[in-house]
Structure formats: structure tokens, C-alpha cells
Amino acid sequence: MAELLQFVFSGLTVGAIYALVALGFTLIYNASDIINFAQGEFVMLGGMTTVFLSLAGVPLPLAALIAIIVTTAIGLALHRLAIAPARGASPVALIMITIGASIFLRGVAQIVFDKTFHSLPPLFSGGPIRFGGATILPQSLVVLAGSAVIVVVLWLFVDRTMLGKAVIATAANRLAARLIGVDTRRIVDFSFAVSAAVGAIAGILITPITLTSYDAGTLLALKGFAAAMLGGIGSALGAVVGGLLIGMIEALSAGYLSSSYKDAVAFVIILVVLVAMPQGLFGRVKIERV
Amino acid sequence: MLKTRLLSAIPVVAIVIFLPLCFPSAYYYRIGALVFIFGLAVVGLNLLMGFAGQVSLGHAGFLGIGAYSVAIGPVYFGAPSWLCLLAGVMLSGAIAFAVGRPILKLKGHYLAIGTLGFGLLIAIVLTNEADWTGGPDGMSVPGLMLFGWRAHGSDSWYWISGITFVGGFVLALNLMESPTGRALQAIHDSEIAALVLGIDVARKKLTVFIISAMYASVAGSFLALFNGLVTPDMAGFLRSIELVAMVVLGGMGSIFGSLVGAAVLVVLPQVLTVFHEYEQALLGLIVMVFMIFLRQGIVPSVASVLAGWRKC
Numbered sequence: 208m209a210e211l212l213q214f215v216f217s218g219l220t221v222g223a224i225y226a227l228v229a230l231g232f233t234l235i236y237n238a239s240d241i242i243n244f245a246q247g248e249f250v251m252l253g254g255m256t257t258v259f260l261s262l263a264g265v266p267l268p269l270a271a272l273i274a275i276i277v278t279t280a281i282g283l284a285l286h287r288l289a290i291a292p293a294r295g296a297s298p299v300a301l302i303m304i305t306i307g308a309s310i311f312l313r314g315v316a317q318i319v320f321d322k323t324f325h326s327l328p329p330l331f332s333g334g335p336i337r338f339g340g341a342t343i344l345p346q347s348l349v350v351l352a353g354s355a356v357i358v359v360v361l362w363l364f365v366d367r368t369m370l371g372k373a374v375i376a377t378a379a380n381r382l383a384a385r386l387i388g389v390d391t392r393r394i395v396d397f398s399f400a401v402s403a404a405v406g407a408i409a410g411i412l413i414t415p416i417t418l419t420s421y422d423a424g425t426l427l428a429l430k431g432f433a434a435a436m437l438g439g440i441g442s443a444l445g446a447v448v449g450g451l452l453i454g455m456i457e458a459l460s461a462g463y464l465s466s467s468y469k470d471a472v473a474f475v476i477i478l479v480v481l482v483a484m485p486q487g488l489f490g491r492v493k494i495e496r497v
Numbered sequence: 498m499l500k501t502r503l504l505s506a507i508p509v510v511a512i513v514i515f516l517p518l519c520f521p522s523a524y525y526y527r528i529g530a531l532v533f534i535f536g537l538a539v540v541g542l543n544l545l546m547g548f549a550g551q552v553s554l555g556h557a558g559f560l561g562i563g564a565y566s567v568a569i570g571p572v573y574f575g576a577p578s579w580l581c582l583l584a585g586v587m588l589s590g591a592i593a594f595a596v597g598r599p600i601l602k603l604k605g606h607y608l609a610i611g612t613l614g615f616g617l618l619i620a621i622v623l624t625n626e627a628d629w630t631g632g633p634d635g636m637s638v639p640g641l642m643l644f645g646w647r648a649h650g651s652d653s654w655y656w657i658s659g660i661t662f663v664g665g666f667v668l669a670l671n672l673m674e675s676p677t678g679r680a681l682q683a684i685h686d687s688e689i690a691a692l693v694l695g696i697d698v699a700r701k702k703l704t705v706f707i708i709s710a711m712y713a714s715v716a717g718s719f720l721a722l723f724n725g726l727v728t729p730d731m732a733g734f735l736r737s738i739e740l741v742a743m744v745v746l747g748g749m750g751s752i753f754g755s756l757v758g759a760a761v762l763v764v765l766p767q768v769l770t771v772f773h774e775y776e777q778a779l780l781g782l783i784v785m786v787f788m789i790f791l792r793q794g795i796v797p798s799v800a801s802v803l804a805g806w807r808k809c
Contacts, residue, residue, distance in 0.1 A: 242606055289785050296792035298605075299552065303745045304788045306738060311781025318774050429613075429734060436610040471621045474614035481611055482599040 209340025214462040215455065220347040220416065222454020223354035224250075227409035228431025229438065229446035230361070231402035237378035237441055238391075238398035241301050245285060245309040247428030248316075249406025252278045254419035255316060257411050258325040267328070275407045281312070282403020286396055309424065316421040329415040350412045357405055358447055365443075374398065378441070437477050439490020448488060453477075506667050509756065513659035517652075526651035528767060533658035534719045535759040537665045539743045540752055541712020544669055546741070547750030548678065549705045550685035551601060552609045555616020556740050559589045559710040561623055561732025563717025568638045568727045569629060578641045582718040589714035590707045597706040598699065613734065620732040635728030638721045654723045661719070662756070665712060669752050672708070681705055713740075746787055748794025757795050761787075 231246045253274050260270035289304050296304075330349045335342040365371035376384040377394040385391050410419065417423075434453050438445020453473050460472035480488065513533070520526060542556050566585025570576040576584075600611045623630050630636060641648040641657075648657060672678050680701045683691040692698050721727045730736065739762060747758025765783065769776040791798035 242609075289789060293789045293792055296788070297749075299546075299741075299745055299749065300788050300792045300794075303742060304785050306742065307781045307784030307788060309781070311778055311785060314775070314777030314779070314781055318778065425735070433610055433614070436607060440606055467625045468621065471618055474617050478600070478611060478614050481603055481607055485603050485607055487607070 210462065212339050212341040214458045216341060216343050216347060218455035218458030219451060220350050220454070221413075221457065222451035223350050224409050224413045224427070224450070225430045225434045225454050226447045226450025227354055227357060227405055228427050229434035229450045230358070230443060231406050232431055232435040233441060233443055233446045234398045234402045234405070235395075236435070238374065239290070239395045240298060241290065241305065242298075242432065242440075243285075243399075243402065244302060244305045244428055244432070245312060245424075246402065246406055246431055247424030247426070248309045248312040249278050249282060249403045249424075250410035250413075250427050251316060251419060251421065251424035252281060252312065253407025253410030254327070254414040254423070255320050255325065255410075255421065256407075258327055258414065258419065259320055261327065271411050274411060275404055278407035278410075279400050279404045282399045282406075283396060285403075286399035290395075290399075291392070309428065313422055313424065320421055322421060324418045324420045325414070326418050327411070327414045344416065346412075346415045350416070353408065353412045357408060358443075361401075361405075361443070370397070433474070433477055436487055437480060439487025441491065442487070442489040445487055445489035503667070505670065505753075506663065509666050509753070510663055512756075513663060517655065523651045526655040528764060530651060530654040530658045530723060531720075532756070532760045532763045533655070533662040534716050534723065535740075535743060535763055536756045537658070537662050537719070538713045538716035538740055539747065539755040539759045540662075540665050540669050541709035541716075542740050543744045543747075543749065543752060543755045544672065544681075544712075545705050545709040546744050547748075548673055548685060549681040549702055551702060551706070552605075552741070553612040553616075553706075553709070554609045554734075554737050554741060555612035555614070555619075556709070556713050557732045557734070557736035558616035558619035559593070559713035560717035560720070560736060560740075561619050561727075561729070562589045562592065563714030563719075564638075564721035564727045564731045565623060565630060566714070567641075567718045567721050568636050571639045572636065573629070578639065578718075578722060579643060582715065582722075585718050586711045586714045589710045593707040593710035594703065597703045601699065601702045601706060613737070616732065616737050617734060620729050620734070623732055624729040630727075630729070633729060635726055638725050638727055640725065641722045648722070654719075658719055658723075661715065665715075666752060666756075673752070677701060677704060742784065745794060746784070748796040748798070751794060751796040751800075754794050754796035761795070 228246055228250060231249065232243060235241055235243045235246075256274035256277050257267070257270045260273055261267050265273070285308055289308055290301065293301060293304055329344070329346040331345045333345055335344055365374055373384070373389045374394055374397070376387065376389055377391050381391050384394075430453060431450070434449035435446050436449070437452065438447070438449030456473045456476055457469045461469040464472060516529060517526065520529070538556070538560060542553065545551050545553055563582070563585040566588060567578050567581045570581030570584060571578055596615055600608070600615060603611045624633050648654060680691065680696045683694060683696060684698055684701060688698055717731065720731065743758035743762050744755065745758070746761055747756070748754030766776065766780060769779050772779055787795070793801070
């Protein structure tokens with residue numbers, strides 16, 4: 208029982224990060240139909256920038272804040288400089304641009320930073336907390352709480368503000384949104400910026416537990432994309448549920464089956480779910496127009 | 498019809514024959530061989546992506562099956578390499594047949610994640626079944642023997658892969674002009690419309706998936722025999738992305754573009770090594786610039802520019 212609790216906690220912690228990455232995918236996809244494979248690099252940039260600023264003597268909270276701002280600016284620049292000029296290109300070409308961007312950001316990161324692994328001190332010092340026989344790192348709770356706060360803030364924003372409504376309108380129908388006066392280009396700008404910020408925060412939260420390096424983004428993008436698809440692309444609820452599910456499946460199969468096949472178990476389950484529900488868990492069924 | 502198709506293969510034949518004239522060293526034969534080997538896999542993937550409109554982010558999985566067939570077969574069973582290559586093609590086809598039907602029901606990005614998951618599964622198995630595959634370090638591959646002649650050195654592999662590429666190229670052109678090819682293009686434009694026309698959509702998609710898997714398997718076997726070494730990276734996610742990038746960069750739906758895309762992404766990293774640590778950043782930048790300015794891919798974009806000039 209204690210063992211199970213332990214696996215569930217570590218699964219939830221990693222899953223929360225997958226969920227944040229998946230939310231980043233969802234935000235950009237809803238505003239622009241683009242799958243942004245540079246999403247993992249936002250996470251890496253958040254973590255790495257914080258690490259290097261704090262190594263340079265900047266106090267941790269300030270370093271984290273600067274890292275979020277820098278990453279947000281990079282997200283905005285990605286849209287302005289690479290995605291917007293290619294407007295009207297096919298979805299595959301746009302995905303290729305984001306893959307190019309992720310290779311580019313990885314390449315820049317290994318020049319600006321370095322190629323070794325880095326960690327951050329946890330937000331709260333203090334030993335692991337014992338709970339029902341399982342031990343929980345305080346930072347795990349910080350990750351879970353931080354992710355929950357981000358999800359709630361995003362939900363409040365979309366549900367309660369004018370700008371949020373414009374985001375929903377853009378997601379529902381871009382042309383109609385433009386007709387009622389929504390500046391959809393700004394909305395896409397905005398979605399790239401928010402995705403980058405969410406990614407950076409995820410990176411800062413998880414670095415004390417899993418470490419980070421210049422190429423940490425690839426795997427996170429993969430898992431985040433998988434989570435978004437499992438939940439049903441475009442659904443924010445799906446992204447969160449998908450992320451947590453994949454984290455849990457990984458932790459449980461690593462614990463009870465085999466740690467080298469944990470990714471395999473996760474992907475087999477994704478394949479089975481998609482074959483049974485080709486739209487993901489919470490995705491809308493699309494009707495093809497002829 | 499047949500004549501025009503054969504005509505369009507002439508430039509490719511000419512490239513294979515005359516390119517070595519400007520090779521100053523054996524190193525260039527090696528790069529040439531790699532371009533044709535990757536070109537072969539990319540032609541196959543282009544049939545699936547460019548003509549049928551079905552994305553696969555897991556095609557390196559078939560590359561891996563082909564590669565490990567010529568590694569495991571000769572080492573553990575003493576079978577000749579060429580037989581193992583054929584067995585690998587059959588195995589790839591069989592696996593594509595088995596997984597194709599459920600996976601190809603998925604559409605768009607869901608198909609992308611489905612194929613991605615499938616490719617990862619193969620890579621994970623290759624990494625973890627260390628007793629058979631040597632694990633993450635991979636295993637060495639015995640050289641190819643054909644009728645007592647040992648394929649050795651970059652120049653012989655240049656000719657083997659060049660000739661095979663021409664074969665694969667002509668085969669792909671023929672396939673696209675066949676009723677199946679036309680059906681695939683109809684599916685690309687609209688699955689429902691194709692269905693209404695009486696095309697067995699699921700079956701045609703499965704057919705082209707199997708064919709493209711076989712192309713990738715041959716390329717994987719060649720790559721393994723040529724390098725004399727296989728590692729699970731061969732089947733990895735980044736390899737799959739690389740193949741897709743070659744298709745998109747060269748031009749989706751352009752068979753000749755497949756060769757161009759493969760050439761760009763094989764040659765570019767070699768050229769960029771002069772820039773040492775800036776290599777990756779430059780590679781990413783160039784891919785982005787290509788896709789922003791030549792968004793239909795190199796060959797179709799250049800072709801439409803040339804067509805525009807002719808009109809003036």
C-alpha cells in the first residue's frame with residue numbers, strides 16, 4: 208500500500224509537468240491549428256535560464272522571473288519571426304518550422320549554456336515528508352500546487368475575461384472571430400507567449416527533481432504531445448487528464464513491471480485508447496466536409 | 498505514358514552515373530551512398546505522405562527492422578545477408594499489415610501520435626532486448642556477400658545504393674500512375690469523396706503503408722550493412738523526424754524531391770561541422786528558413802518559379 212502511494216505520488220508529480228506541456232500544445236493548437244514541437248524547449252529554457260542566472264548570483268525568485276520573461280519573449284519571437292511569415296503554409300510545413308525552431312533553440316542553448324546536467328535548490332528546504340508509509344519530497348508538492356494554480360488561473364482567465372473570450376472565439380472559428388472584430392493575429396501572439404510562459408514555469412518547477420540539460424526538451428515535448436493527443440487535441444481538460452494519466456501509467460509500470468519498458472506501456476495504452484476512441488478521451492468528433 | 502515516365506527517370510540515372518566524376522575522394526562516395534540510401538526510404542515515405550496524405554512519425558521503426566534483420570540473421574542464424582534483407586522486407590511488410598489497419602483509421606495529428614508510438618515501441622524493444630540486439634550499444638553487422646563478391650568500401654556501396662535507388666524511383670513513379678496511385682491521390686484530396694467513388698479507402702491506405710514500410714526496411718538494411726554497425730538510434734524518434742523532414746523539405750508528392758530532401762539533410766550536417774558548436778543552431782535555422790520561403794518544399798517551389806518565368 209505504501210509502495211502504491213509512493214508510485215502514485217511520483218506519477219502525479221511527473222504527470223503534472225506533462226499536463227503543463229500538453230496545455231501549452233493545446234493553447235497554441237486552439238488559436239492556430241499548429242502543433243508546436245518547440246514546446247519542450249520552452250520548458251528547457253525556463254529551467255536552464257534560471258539555473259544559469261542563479262549561478263551568476265541572481266537571487267532565485269528574481270532568476271525565475273527573468274527566465275519566465277525571457278522564455279515568453281522567445282515564444283513571441285517564434286510566432287512573429289517564423290510562424291507568422293509562413294502564414295498559409297500547409298500544417299505539415301508549419302510543424303516542420305516548429306521542429307526547426309526546436310533544433311535551433313537546442314543548438315543555441317548548448318552554446319549559451321553548456322552540455323551538462325544542472326539542478327536547482329528546492330523551493331522549500333527540509334527533508335522528505337512521510338505520509339502513509341510513503342515519502343514525499345516537498346518539491347513534489349510545490350510542483351503539484353504550482354500546476355494546479357496555473358490550470359485554475361488559465362481557466363479563470365479564459366472563462367472570465369474579455370481577452371479569454373476572444374481566445375475561445377478564435378479557437379472555435381477563426382474567420383467568424385475576425386468578422387466580429389477579434390484581432391486573431393494578436394490572439395495567436397498571445398497564445399504563443401502564454402504557452403512559452405507556462406512551459407518556462409513547468410521547467411523551473413521540475414528542475415529540482417529531474418535535473419535539466421540543453422536537450423531535455425525533446426522527451427518532454429514527446430510526452431506532452433502524447434498527453435494532449437490522449438486527452439483529445441484542443442481540449443484543455445483532456446490535456447490535464449492526459450498528462451496526469453501518462454505520468455501515473457509510467458510510474459506504476461516502472462514500479463510494478465519494468466522500468467525499461469515504462470514508455471512502451473504508456474504508448475501501448477495510448478494506441479489502444481486511440482484505436483477505441485480515435486478522437487482521444489475528450490476530443491470533439493470532427494465531421495469532414497466534402 | 499510509359500515513355501514519359503522512363504524519360505523522367507533519366508536525370509536520376511544521369512546523376513547516379515556522372516556524379517562520381519566530380520568526387521575528389523572516397524569520402525564523397527560515402528556521402529553519395531548515404532544520400533541514395535536515405536533517398537530510398539524517403540521515396541517510400543513520400544508515397545505515404547505526399548500521395549496518400551498519411552503522416553508517419555514512426556517510419557524509422559521500419560528502418561530499424563531492416564537494419565537489425567541483417568545484423569541478427571547472419572550473426573545468430575548464419576543466414577546470408579541478402580536473404581536476411583529480404584526477410585527484413587517481408588517482416589516489415591507483415592508488421593505494417595498487422596498494425597496498419599487500426600493505426601490508419603486515425604486521422605491527422607492522431608495518426609501522427611499513433612505512428613510515433615509504434616516507432617517508439619520498436620526502438621524500445623531494440624534497446625531493451627540486449628541478448629539479441631546488444632542493447633543501447635548496438636551490434637556489429639557482417640558485410641554483404643553477393644555471389645562470392647564482398648561488397649566493401651564506399652564506392653561499391655555507392656553503386657549498390659545508386660542502382661537500388663533508381664529501381665525504387667521508377668517503381669514509385671509507376672505506382673503513382675497506376676489505378677492504386679490515382680486512388681491514393683483521391684484519398685489525399687478527400688477520403689469521403691474517394692469512398693463515394695467506390696475506392697476501398699482502408700485497403701488502399703494499408704497497401705501504401707506496407708509498400709513504404711518495405712522501402713524503409715531496404716534502406717535500413719543497406720545502412721546497417723554499409724556502416725557495419727547498428728544502434729537503436731536507427732529506429733528512434735529523431736530518425737523518424739529526420740525522414741519526415743526530408744520528405745517535406747524536398748517536396749511532398751514529388752518523387753524527385755525525395756532525393757533532393759535526402760541530399761540536403763545528409764550533406765548539410767557534413768558541411769556544418771566546420772562551424773563546430775554552431776552546427777545544430779545553424780541546421781535548425783536553415784530548416785526554418787527553407788520552410789518559410791519554400792513552403793511547398795524545394796522541388797515543387799522551384800518548379801513553380803520556373804513555370805512562372807516561362808510564362809513571362
